[in-house]
Amino acid sequence: xxxxxxxxxxxxxxxxxxxPERREIAEVGLRHCLQIGVAALKESRTAMDVAEIVVRxxxxxxxxxxxxxxxxxEEGTIEMEASIMEGSTKRCGAxxxxxxxxxxxxxxxxxxxxxxxxxxxxxxxxxxxxEQVDFSTSTESNSHPETVGCAVVDSLGNCVAATSTGGRVNxxxxxxxxxPIIGAGNYANYLCAVSATxxxxxxxxxxxxxxxxxxxxxxGFSVKxxxxxxxxxxxxxxxxxxxxxxxxxxxxxxxxxGMFRACATEDGYSEVGILA
Amino acid sequence: xxxxxxxxxxxxxxxxxxxxxxxxxxxxxxxxxxxGVSALKASLPAIDVVELLFDYRLPESENAVGQPTENGLLPxxxxxxxxxxxxxxxxxxxxxxxxxSSLESCIQNGDKMPCRKGMLPDFQMxxxPINIYEPETVGCVVVDSEGHCASATSTGGLINxxxxxxxxxPIIGAGTYANGMCAVSATxxxxxxxxxxxxxxxxxxxxxxGLSLQxxVDFVINKRLExxxxxxxxxxxxxxxxxxxxxxGMFRACATEEGYFEVGIWQ
Numbered sequence: 001x002x003x004x005x006x007x008x009x010x011x012x013x014x015x016x017x018x019x020p021e022r023r024e025i026a027e028v029g030l031r032h033c034l035q036i037g038v039a040a041l042k043e044s045r046t047a048m049d050v051a052e053i054v055v056r057x058x059x060x061x062x063x064x065x066x067x068x069x070x071x072x073x074e075e076g077t078i079e080m081e082a083s084i085m086e087g088s089t090k091r092c093g094a095x096x097x098x099x100x101x102x103x104x105x106x107x108x109x110x111x112x113x114x115x116x117x118x119x120x121x122x123x124x125x126x127x128x129x130x131e132q133v134d135f136s137t138s139t140e141s142n143s144h145p146e147t148v149g150c151a152v153v154d155s156l157g158n159c160v161a162a163t164s165t166g167g168r169v170n171x172x173x174x175x176x177x178x179x180p181i182i183g184a185g186n187y188a189n190y191l192c193a194v195s196a197t198x199x200x201x202x203x204x205x206x207x208x209x210x211x212x213x214x215x216x217x218x219x220g221f222s223v224k225x226x227x228x229x230x231x232x233x234x235x236x237x238x239x240x241x242x243x244x245x246x247x248x249x250x251x252x253x254x255x256x257x258g259m260f261r262a263c264a265t266e267d268g269y270s271e272v273g274i275l276a
Numbered sequence: 277x278x279x280x281x282x283x284x285x286x287x288x289x290x291x292x293x294x295x296x297x298x299x300x301x302x303x304x305x306x307x308x309x310x311x312g313v314s315a316l317k318a319s320l321p322a323i324d325v326v327e328l329l330f331d332y333r334l335p336e337s338e339n340a341v342g343q344p345t346e347n348g349l350l351p352x353x354x355x356x357x358x359x360x361x362x363x364x365x366x367x368x369x370x371x372x373x374x375x376x377s378s379l380e381s382c383i384q385n386g387d388k389m390p391c392r393k394g395m396l397p398d399f400q401m402x403x404x405p406i407n408i409y410e411p412e413t414v415g416c417v418v419v420d421s422e423g424h425c426a427s428a429t430s431t432g433g434l435i436n437x438x439x440x441x442x443x444x445x446p447i448i449g450a451g452t453y454a455n456g457m458c459a460v461s462a463t464x465x466x467x468x469x470x471x472x473x474x475x476x477x478x479x480x481x482x483x484x485x486g487l488s489l490q491x492x493v494d495f496v497i498n499k500r501l502e503x504x505x506x507x508x509x510x511x512x513x514x515x516x517x518x519x520x521x522x523x524x525g526m527f528r529a530c531a532t533e534e535g536y537f538e539v540g541i542w543q
Contacts, residue, residue: 090471090502096442116403117441118467124440183449183473207449207476214477218484 001157002248002266003041007033007054007150009064011197011240014258015275022063023274026260029063030272034262037152041266047152047160047193048086048109055082055105055162058148064260071146071166073173080166081180082108083119087159087188087246094180097122101129102136105164108180110135119180147179149186149195151244155266159193159246161186161209168200178203183210191216191246192223198239198256206234212243227251278515278533279316281418283308283329285527286411287464287507288401289541293525302539305529309539312418313531322418322426322459329416330430399524401505402434402465406524410435413445415452415461415509421533423513425459427452427475434466444469449476457482458489460510464523468504472496478510493520 009026018026037054045053058064072078082104083094093112096119101107107129111120120128129135149163163186165179177200178185185196187209194209203209208230215226223245231239231253240254242261250263257276264270285305293301308329315325399406412432419425429452431445443466444451451462453475460475474496481492489512497508497520507521509528517530521543529539 092471094442115438115441116467117438118470119442119447120438120440121442122440124438127439181447181449182470183447183476187473204448207453207473210449210473210476211480214480214484218480 003153003155004244004248004250004263004265005034005037005041005050005054005150005152006242006244006250006252006263007037007058007148007261008195008197008240008242008252009058009061009148009260010146011254011256011259012146013237013256014260016257018258018274026063027272027274029061030260030262030274033057033061034264034270034272037150038264038270041152041154044155046156047154047158048084050154051084051150051152051160051162051193052105052109054150054152055084055148055164056103058150059103059105059145059164061145064145064148071169073167073175074170075173077173078166079171079173079175080104080164081176082162082164083180083182083186084108084112084162085160085182085186085188085193086112087161087190087193090189092118092182092186094119094182094186095121095125096176096180097174098125098129100126100137100139102138105162107132107135108162108164118182121176121180147185147197149197149242151188151193151195151242151250153193153244153246153248157246159188159190159244161188161193161195163195163197177201178208183207185209187213189213189217192226192243194227194241194243196239196241197259198234198254202234202238206230206239208234208239208241212241216245223249224251227253231255277423279419279421280511280515280517280530280532281309281312281316281325281416282509282511282517282519282528282530283312283416284414284461284463284507284509284519286413287521287523287526288406288409288411288505289523289525289527290407290409291399291524292407293541298541301527301541302529305527306539308416309529309531312416316418316420316533319421321422322420322424325418325420326416326426326428330414330428401523404435408435411463411527413451413463415463417454417459417461417509417511419459419511419513419515425454425456425511425513427454427459427461429461429463443467444474449473451475453479455479455483456513458492458510458512460508462506462508463526464501464506464521465504468501469506472500472502472504474500474506474508478508482512489516490518493518496520497522
């Protein structure tokens with residue numbers, strides 16, 4: 001038992017597309033974000049707070065960007081999305097089609113806490129953001145990460161998953177990926193929390209995050225067995241995920257050439273990795 | 277084995293819905309079902325059959341208040357006539373005389389059509405009283421004679437929702453889902469359906485726990501929706517059909533090649 005945290009900065013063909021120098025920079029970023037999460041857990045912050053803090057850190061960290069302004073639609077616009085889910089209550093929040101919000105994950109949490117809904121998108125989501133007090137928006141085109149995410153279980157056994165993305169390079173305008181889709185790129189229940197990354201359309205079709213939890217729930221798999229099973233059934237080169245279980249276990253499988261990842265558990269285990 | 281089809285016109289029905297409206301709904305459901313059955317008998321693939329039903333255009337009717345939506349769908353547009361008028365009152369405060377008399381006769385139906393026994397008068401969906409709420413969602417699930425399953429769901433959204441709010445209908449795994457074993461279309465409180473990953477869970481229970489189609493449907497409705505209200509229709513790759521709901525009613529119709537047939541609103 002005890003707390004555990006696993007985070008990612010995206011799974012893709014890193015071996016071929018990210019230089020060793022950029023990988024070193026990314027590794028520093030991963031350690032930094034992990035430290036932030038571990039420190040918050042040691043202070044007994046809730047899983048919800050920890051997941052949000054860590055994903056904000058990942059969203060703001062330039063290490064996980066594929067390059068300045070690279071995550072743009074085919075028309076050169078930005079459409080960010082995010083979702084967050086609390087396993088013990090199944091409360092969730094999701095946003096899509098954001099262009100001015102600095103931290104989409106925080107807006108997703110506000111949707112969950114301040115509206116009767118789960119998912120707001122495009123103009124409606126931007127309008128909601130502007131109505132929030134002390135909420136940061138910006139019209140500068142900063143770099144945005146492809147996909148980042150975090151799965152956390154706190155010392156009370158509560159699991160939370162949070163995932164955020166700048167989208168997919170050159171996607172069609174209005175295309176929504178897996179990140180804001182509860183059960184696809186992000187999911188948590190009383191057993192586990194899962195954040196996925198990779199090719200969004202594949203992840204949606206395979207309901208990746210829900211399937212990890214469903215295998216635990218309906219077949220009694222451990223989080224590692226469930227995560228490995230789901231990734232093993234995905235087409236090679238399409239998917240990675242991080243997951244934690246209610247009893248403090250972690251899993252970080254992927255079938256791409258790399259996934260920016262890090263994890264730590266209360267009993268002292270920790271790991272940072274990029275390539276397979 | 278063989279083909280099977282189910283259609284729904286939404287879960288959460290006013291228990292005091294006038295008899296003539298109930299009959300209109302059933303007629304429309306039956307009409308859509310027959311369209312689907314004809315297509316299946318002509319060996320159209322499942323994915324084409326589901327889309328075919330969503331192309332159905334309602335003929336002009338003097339009973340219909342308000343315009344049909346752009347996709348021409350809504351077998352329930354006549355039933356929604358009351359609520360279209362209600363929306364206008366809430367938003368604009370002005371109705372034509374014809375709309376007003378149509379609305380009044382429905383509100384005052386108490387002495388013509390008593391409410392169904394056993395229904396709590398304060399039943400709510402998404403916080404809206406059941407005599408105002410309208411299920412804006414329609415759906416269809418089909419398995420063709422090759423055993424291929426397809427699901428389609430379409431919605432006008434939630435009455436009075438926040439701008440930009442997305443519900444369960446376009447969320448793969450929530451309001452809509454299909455795989456090699458089954459196809460599912462859900463309706464009801466969208467947020468509850470998303471939380472419960474309704475569509476995917478029906479399939480996962482069959483796949484991972486070996487439950488039958490009906491057992492999976494019942495489990496999801498009774499155990500996974502928790503406090504949420506909703507319903508669903510489903511077919512399996514071996515020609516079964518199932519429906520379930522925990523609401524006051526769900527407009528539905530289903531048929532199988534083996535000859536099973538049902539058109540219904542209530543439990």
